[in-house]
Amino acid sequence: MKEVQDHWFREAKAKGYRSRAAFKLIEIDRRKRVLRPGQRVLDVGAAPGSWTQVAAAIVGSRGEVVGFDLKAIDPAGLPANARVLTGDLREIELDALGGRPFDVVLSDMAPDTTGDPSGDQARSARLCHELLDRIGGWLRPGGTLVYKVFEGGDYPELLRRTTGMFEKAKGFKPPASRQESVEMYVIAERLRAQRDEPPTANEDPNAIARPRPRGWGSQSS
Template sequence: MRLQDARRDHYRRLAKDQGYRSRAAYKLKQLDDSYRLLKKGYRVVDIGCAPGGWVQVAAEHVGPTGRVVGIDLKEVEPVANAIILQGSITDPLTPARIADALGEGNERSVADVVLSDLAPNISGMWEVDHARQIDLTRSALALAKSILRQGGSAVFKVFEGEFLKELKAEMTAAGFQKVLVSKPSASRQESSELYLVCLNFAKN
């Protein structure tokens, strides 16, 4: 068995054994280990949350005093201690829906952290897939800017390629004081998948 296949099987088995809906849960766990993104009491929004693995991890970390809101085009099975919304991130009503969910029973209707593991349907044509993924991330960034608190953080999945440098510059221009590139070991090492970890948001 190839090393990457063994690693993939390892995280798939772990997810099954530990009750996570996808092996991707370990990507977020490893990102949080590195950057301490998720804290008790935090309010977290997960964009493109299906099947719910990241929502599960976030809910564990923020605890009962925090709040996790996930949104996806697909219907997602309920997750304990989280609110799941169905809809498009480009819908003009989505920021208000998320704010309402974050502030339910609490005056705080802004997010401490925004997570995006969005990816397009893969066509197999690399230039097309990379461009589509960048567009998705730009939509996620626009939503994050509208719901993130001053000093908040965000994580965006990206594909390595010619538009990545430009996208990083857009993250900085959007108000993030630090934009770091990370590849968790739970990601397939032969894939072009990376994550932009964006810290200390300053609202413009």
């Protein structure tokens, strides 16, 4: 297993990526085509910055990537279309991120692990719910979200909530992710338009009888 880790580490170094996490996004994009030239991308939990590097190269000079993390990210050497900030998911405002929703939101966020798998998994799921609480403001309708979660007891509910918010959501484990790791990536496509109020009968004659999509609103503690 150490050999596999060393392989990705050496590859990252050779290609100038800040961490081997780069290969997870490369693999996700190769298989699922989440990034395209010209897009605006938000990278949540971005330190030390390898996903920002990969995304900035794919979206190109007509696109842009904004990355933030609790930890400071060194801007030196990042492409000109990448901007990085220090901040907490729970506190950062859309204005600080550029003031308008993004085409794609990526999150490789993870809590500091403690060695208690069920506690780590619960903290990871909570971070993901906190991200979903904000996604209606950060991602444009029709946009794509990719987020990491530690798979465990809270995963089915998280996926159910995501499926309610997006037209399609599926888990994916990239080969660059260690086989024994519980990390999983959820790829959610086509964010449904969020409504503050249910549609009126004038807008949609079936509206009164139709339940609202499940998954909107805060579920985090």
